[in-house]
Amino acid sequence: MKVIAIANQKGGVAKTTTTHNLGVALAAAGKKVLLIDLDSQASLTISVGLEPLEMQRTIVDVLKKDGAPISECIQRLRDNLHIVTSIIDLAPMEMEMLSRASREKILDRALKPVKYNYDFILIDCPPQLSILTINALSCADGVLIPVKTDYLAYRGLTQLQDSIQEIQELINPDLKVLGVIATLYDTRVADDREILELLRKEHNLLGVIKRLAVAKKGLYEGLAAVEQAPDSQIAREYSAIADMLISGREKREELYNG
Ligand SMILES: Nc1ncnc2c1ncn2[C@@H]1O[C@H](COP(=O)(O)OP(=O)(O)OP(=O)(O)O)[C@@H](O)[C@H]1O
Ligand SMILES: [Mg+2]
Known part of the structure; x- marks a missing residue:
């Protein structure tokens, strides 16, 4: 089992797009997959075709004090693809989380x-280094x-790496940076090509996802x-x-060149 x-x-x-596509690809390969939507925009929930406000139990019930067992908050998308949905406006719950002891380990405990x-x-x-992201990094293997x-976006990586390092030192020494995925790549733009080169040189680049309309096409149907x-x-x-995630060898031998 791997928490990522x-x-x-x-x-x-493209965090949400990446989570959705990898989740579906892993499930299609026969793996049993749980998706967790930790963002108050509930984009992943919407992307898989669910209505955030129609869900009886969400990530809020999992994380709040004396909340429900996570098993009661999981929605089944298909036999081997499940999700814990999110809900618009997690802000009050984030405040509550901050006031608790072991606030970084709330999700870790809930997942056990x-x-x-x-x-x-x-x-x-979510797109912040908030207590929710810290909870995710504190329970993840990778x-x-x-x-x-x-x-x-490239410059923003330094701040993220610093935060990851701090979490490795203080909370989760087992957390591994599996790698970077270049997204929304436009071959025609010189800046995009330059940044791709830098990512390739400086990071473990696992894949290059082009900016293409097909990424959004299935969203209305939850695909x-x-x-x-x-x-x-x-x-x-x-x-x-x-x-690569299935094989446990997160190293790309041959990389798409654009
Ligand atoms: N390869 C792609 N080609 C074209 N559009 C894409 C691609 N990947 C993602 N998008 C679109 O770009 C937008 C941002 O993607 P996404 O929501 O996955 O990013 P995010 O990092 O999760 O955003 P946020 O930080 O708001 O959570 C969305 O409209 C999505 O449909
Ligand atoms: Mg998102």
């Missing part, structure tokens, strides 16, 4: 009873970092690119990354 946080404090770098029912647990983090191929357009470049890259 998909994290970047920068907004709009179901952890071994799954091969993979993927956590979609972190995947989607990065948009632009200069500001990820990997199921809606399995032959697309996006689907192939995400499936290749899923295969």
Whole structure:
């Protein structure tokens, strides 16, 4: 079993798209997968085709003081693909979390009873280094970092790496940075190509996801690119990354060159 946080404090770098596609790809490969939507925008919940406000039990019930057991808060998307949904406005709960002892380990404790029912647990983090992201990184075995191929997103990596290092030192020494995924890549833009080169040189680059309309196409029906357009470049890259996660060898031998 592997718990993987998909994290970047920068907004709009395809964290949710990555979580969704990897989750579906891992499930299609026969793995048992739990998705956790940890973002108050509830984008992952919406992406899989659920209505956040219609859910009886959500991540709030899991994390709040004296909350419900996580097993009662899991929605079944299909036999081997499950989700804990989020809900708009987690802010009051974040305040409550901050006031608690062991505030970094709330999600870790909540996951324990179901952890071994799954091969993979993927956590979609919010675009802040908030207590929610810290909870995700504190219970994860590994972190995947989607990065948009632009200069500001690239510069934002330093802050994320510092936070990850601090969590490794203080809370979760087992946390491993699995690698970086370049996202929203536009081959025609010189800046994108330059940043991709830097990511390739300085990081363990696991995949390059092009900016393509197909990424959004299935969203109205709750479909990820990997199921809606399995032959697309996006689907192939995400499936290749899923295969690396399954093999436990997060190293890309041959990388797409654009
Ligand atoms: N490869 C792609 N090609 C085109 N559009 C994409 C691609 N990947 C993601 N998008 C779109 O970019 C936007 C941001 O993606 P996404 O919501 O996954 O990012 P995020 O990092 O989760 O954002 P936030 O920080 O707000 O949570 C969405 O509209 C999404 O549909
Ligand atoms: Mg998101």
